Amino acid sequence: MATKGDCVADAAGLCVNLGGQRIVSDVSLSICSGEILALLGPNGAGKSTLVRALTGRVSRSGGSIRVAGEDPARSSRARRSIGFVPQKITLYERLTPRENLSAFGALMGVRSRDIAPRLRHLLDLVGLTSRIDDPVKALSGGMRRRVNIAVALMHKPRLLVLDEPSAGLDFTSRRLVVDILGKLSSEGIGTLLITHDTAEAELLANRIAVMVAGRIRAVGTRAELLTNVFGHCREIRLVRPIFRGGQTKHRLDDILFSVGLLPDETRDVWSGLVSPVESALPWLMNELAIGNLYAEEFTIRDANLDTLVAQFMAET
Numbered sequence: 001m002a003t004k005g006d007c008v009a010d011a012a013g014l015c016v017n018l019g020g021q022r023i024v025s026d027v028s029l030s031i032c033s034g035e036i037l038a039l040l041g042p043n044g045a046g047k048s049t050l051v052r053a054l055t056g057r058v059s060r061s062g063g064s065i066r067v068a069g070e071d072p073a074r075s076s077r078a079r080r081s082i083g084f085v086p087q088k089i090t091l092y093e094r095l096t097p098r099e100n101l102s103a104f105g106a107l108m109g110v111r112s113r114d115i116a117p118r119l120r121h122l123l124d125l126v127g128l129t130s131r132i133d134d135p136v137k138a139l140s141g142g143m144r145r146r147v148n149i150a151v152a153l154m155h156k157p158r159l160l161v162l163d164e165p166s167a168g169l170d171f172t173s174r175r176l177v178v179d180i181l182g183k184l185s186s187e188g189i190g191t192l193l194i195t196h197d198t199a200e201a202e203l204l205a206n207r208i209a210v211m212v213a214g215r216i217r218a219v220g221t222r223a224e225l226l227t228n229v230f231g232h233c234r235e236i237r238l239v240r241p242i243f244r245g246g247q248t249k250h251r252l253d254d255i256l257f258s259v260g261l262l263p264d265e266t267r268d269v270w271s272g273l274v275s276p277v278e279s280a281l282p283w284l285m286n287e288l289a290i291g292n293l294y295a296e297e298f299t300i301r302d303a304n305l306d307t308l309v310a311q312f313m314a315e316t
Contacts, residue, residue, distance in 0.1 A: 008190040013063035038205035046214040083152035093137040108155040122150040142173025198305035230303040237271040239297035
């Protein structure tokens with residue numbers, strides 16, 4: 001088994017063209033053993049195409065990929081080092097978890113004598129030992145997801161790739177998935193988590209890579225990403241602001257622009273990222289406090305991952 005921290009997957013300058021269009025452009029990314037890396041981005045960002053390239057299922061147009069030290073497009077050993085859990089559950093519903101793991105284990109080249117102990121270990125890992133002989137169709141969505149994760153681990157991969165693993169799951173099932181990934185991390189398995197859900201990325205990942213329009217825009221911990229992009233800025237939102245001191249609407253617009261706020265299409269909601277040091281924010285706060293400025297709603301909060309993704313999308 002790899003030592004925790006070893007690189008299990010690496011992409012450098014990766015490009016993928018499909019149908020004459022560049023879908024993935026100059027992506028460099030690495031995943032270490034024991035690490036959970038979230039690939040975060042909106043639908044259409046190129047996340048699925050990137051994963052298909054990493055797993056050797058689509059040809060790249062440039063750059064390099066290594067999984068367990070080899071190119072998955074050319075090496076069956078590299079491909080066997082990957083366990084993939086798709087967003088859509090892929091199990092034989094009429095079979096039991098025991099039968100599913102046995103069948104998939106055989107397909108993935110697990111030796112016959114190793115299948116039984118391996119599946120018992122994995123069903124214990126995902127908390128389904130008591131349902132080992134129930135048909136999959138009788139299990140809840142969360143249980144099926146856990147069986148699917150166990151299936152992907154039958155051949156002892158070094159890299160686990162999960163596509164939207166908590167889609168459609170309730171809170172309890174999500175927490176169980178979190179626990180499972182924590183156990184896998186302690187065993188030294190590197191995990192790539194594909195998601196457009198910022199809450200899921202924050203909950204599960206050690207590091208986050210933000211992908212927008214086919215490019216990786218930033219990689220780091222949540223704190224690193226937000227600090228590097230936004231510094232000490234705060235997100236400000238005013239709903240239907242008015243001055244009670246006789247200021248004209250035109251004058252109010254000028255003042256809000258000077259603070260760093262911009263209106264939406266209706267001009268009822270003004271928002272923006274504002275530095276508390278380099279702007280008129282202290283003045284705005286004072287005007288609200290003494291009642292000269294009124295708003296139906298006033299919100300001030302730290303920038304978050306949703307803000308980060310939205311900013312990167314606005315820049316494309």
